[in-house]
Amino acid sequence: MTNGAKALMKTLVDAGIDVCFTNPGTSEMHFVAALDNEPGMRAVLALFEGVATGAADGYARMADKPAATLLHLGCGLGNGLANLHNARKGKVPVVNIVGDHATYHVQYDAQLQSDIETVARNVSPGFVRTSQTTDALCQDAAEAITAARGLPGQVATLILPADVSWGEGGKPCSVPPQPAAPIADDSAIQAAAEAMRAGKKTAILLGGRALREPALLAAARLAAHQGVTLFAETFPTRIERGAGLPPVERIAYLAELASLQLSEFSHLVLVDAKAPVSFFGYPGKPSYLVPETCQVHTLSTPEQDAAGSLNKLAEALGASGAEPMLQPASRPGLPKGKLTAEKVCRALGDLMPENSIIVDEAITSGLMLNALTAGAPRHDLLTLTGGAIGQGLPNAVGAAIACPERPVFALIGDGTAMYTIQALWTMAREKLNVTSIIFNNASYSILNVELERVGAEEAGLKARSQLDISGPVTDFAGLANSLGVHGIRVTTAEELVKAMKYAQESPGPHLIEAVVPESLNGIKRKVLPWLLKSLPSLPRPVTKALKKKIAP
């Protein structure tokens, strides 16, 4: 005989789910006790649920399989919701386990009682289930695992009442293997092929799994053969890039710029991506960013095999043998002098080793990141898929646990860092190979831009003070040290380079607080120059064409 928790643990491990990011409470104590029954399960403790869920997200992005979470009732789920949202938007698989009161205890409406399912639906529209009996638990878990790693991946929430967990009679279940993703059908291939043969300007927008090497190579062959342009979605879940891989231009965050990028195309072919829309709605500006004159075709959906579909299209067009354009290796050179956000990106581009993982939540400070790391050695880039800030540091935790041999760089804005700063403690506890770089400009800089973009220019001092986090200025290096992470504050490029080299040579997590001016300082009240400034982050040929378009 075994209790529910032990059977569940075995079901998870047998299905290959061998990492669990936890922030448990009383209702999860039997699950916690069962950890010692399964040597195959690694439990990683977080001091805040948003760290656990963000780590599960980052882990799955890099491991290509889900981790489990362990959260404490509705409030724990609430605390973890923002990063589960990012996972949902990135189609990342997560087996989200939320402890609950014993089934018979619910009626008493005790202090922590709340409606967990209603909260869970926000991030798990496809699978929310409260397991009702110990007998049914592992079957429920198996279905949650199947749902999570389905096509596409999703956050599947299994709610685990305490008595279902402690009850005897648990029966471990095996989980059927994942079916292979189907390739796009002939009609979709034909429509895309026709668009490309028509001779008008055509772009392929790659998202999701289409930003991994096999799909990128297929797309790059098409690009070389048909003269089409390759775009990546604005916030990739994971994009493989750097020297030796096909370079892809990302659709810009700013709707004004994204519209410009798309303005010259008559056909847009979607591969595991959706047609670009504005991040927010703005007064008098369109939400849908594809020009009216541009025809949109879906080659393959997130439920399908992106690489297989692109290869089939390449075959149909006779492009299978084409030579893809690959990014040549190039380093931007080390920066010097007073530090700026751009110089931080330059130093990273110059120093990052092969196989690095970059987690980008630098917001305005990361403006030049793409351009300055384009020719760096091959690496993976993870981004803010759902727009819910506080993703970066937890994502780095998960990525480092998924890939212990690879260096992880977390580039984080000061505002965003504070949402899940507790992640540093888990980095220290697990001795993770993460170098966090915090861009300290003492401002919610992006909101200064947004304040203007929404047309609220007349904002006064009280309004501006809501975007200003300079009183007090957070001492991130001190913060890191107090949480067990080696932290250092740098104000010059030379200090930064020294700190980065030290971090590379010394084990354990590091945090570098880069004191920088606001990237948009002085220009933030004039949006057009801001756009121009951000253009160099695009690959060069496109930049020149677009520059002509905007130049007065």
Next chain:
Amino acid sequence: MTNGAKALMKTLVDAGIDVCFTNPGTSEMHFVAALDNEPGMRAVLALFEGVATGAADGYARMADKPAATLLHLGCGLGNGLANLHNARKGKVPVVNIVGDHATYHVQYDAQLQSDIETVARNVSPGFVRTSQTTDALCQDAAEAITAARGLPGQVATLILPADVSWGEGGKPCSVPPQPAAPIADDSAIQAAAEAMRAGKKTAILLGGRALREPALLAAARLAAHQGVTLFAETFPTRIERGAGLPPVERIAYLAELASLQLSEFSHLVLVDAKAPVSFFGYPGKPSYLVPETCQVHTLSTPEQDAAGSLNKLAEALGASGAEPMLQPASRPGLPKGKLTAEKVCRALGDLMPENSIIVDEAITSGLMLNALTAGAPRHDLLTLTGGAIGQGLPNAVGAAIACPERPVFALIGDGTAMYTIQALWTMAREKLNVTSIIFNNASYSILNVELERVGAEEAGLKARSQLDISGPVTDFAGLANSLGVHGIRVTTAEELVKAMKYAQESPGPHLIEAVVPESLNGIKRKVLPWLLKSLPSLPRPVTKALKKKIAP
């Protein structure tokens, strides 16, 4: 002409809602811009939404009127959910404003799009509304305000789409005054009076508003006249206590102990309280803690006037002129030597000035707090109403803003402190008169008890490591300093006393990290001694009687 945001701001201020705890994003920029239109509105920025919502909770507990929050879409609401849960369970009024995408933008399912209403229902079952037009906005807001400060108070969530906020044609609304709470009807009075006249052992359980002075005095007159025992609910929203006020014994957190407290009574009269239930369900232990032989009567509900109802009952029993027993003034004396959690509570009891506000989230370290502050000068105590940890530091922010002339002491466990540590920054920014005392025992100590209580005694090393937060040990003093709060670490009682005196004499927030052993160290694997140990925290006469009951 005025836009929606400006009209909303005026509606709030005219209704007396003049503090807003904010963590805004792009969709809230017009609301932020409107701040400068209303000099009467104070906006308090938080670096994390859980701080904003917990501050709104603490503010309303002390100001007896709601503050507004300003949160950023579904993810911001998620981040703020746990402390809104605490407010909901404490029946605390909050006007919870959640920005949303422009109404026409929702269809595009942009990155931050999620189902906000479904999340909001978890904490706002009584009022969730997405305002659909600028024209209707202020009426919606007025209804939200009315709902929030209704009988009883609640979290009312108003979802504010960006275009409703920026649209022209906003019309400020006035909000009708709150109706007076009705007094219990004659049948309820009569039933309670009969129970008290029956001559059997009777207790009155006071909760909610019944723990304020007027109701406490009425209850104490009844107690003196009828020989009934007064209990307070386990986690009061706000209890007025100390020298000169009637002392009330709180129902214990541990179900085993609460059952003992209630075991001798034949009648239990509820006043703005519910019959005690166990915090969690435990294998083989009852959830409902009132003995089967005890009859429960409801004198007044949270919708009614507790003090008025108690006075009416006192009149019916001829107790109106009775002399209430009042707590005599007494200080426990200053502690000496190596620090323990008990000594911290002793130092507070000895040093706290008149009119202090104590926020208690010390969990196991606060075991002796009640006993050691019982005779201290009159003060208010706020507790963890909903069991969602991370409430204490944000509550202290709100309490300090509501009562700038009163010293606030936040007693916080190290585990719980880390959920909303960002509150320290807001304390520094707003120069709040808060002394936070962090009990650093490097453990989720309560979970070691709970692990045993749920019957998971066989827990191994991996399980235990999930409750152990000693690797690394957080440096809370360093953490405070890095967030702009004067922080100091103390390890002896003498250092603590010195630090507390310094904090009393110097303006601005302070943090004292009290390095203490686990309160339950060594005894945590034996629950009965643990119970005995916690008994002295009850008023003395009860303790003796109960001690006899448990003694072997």
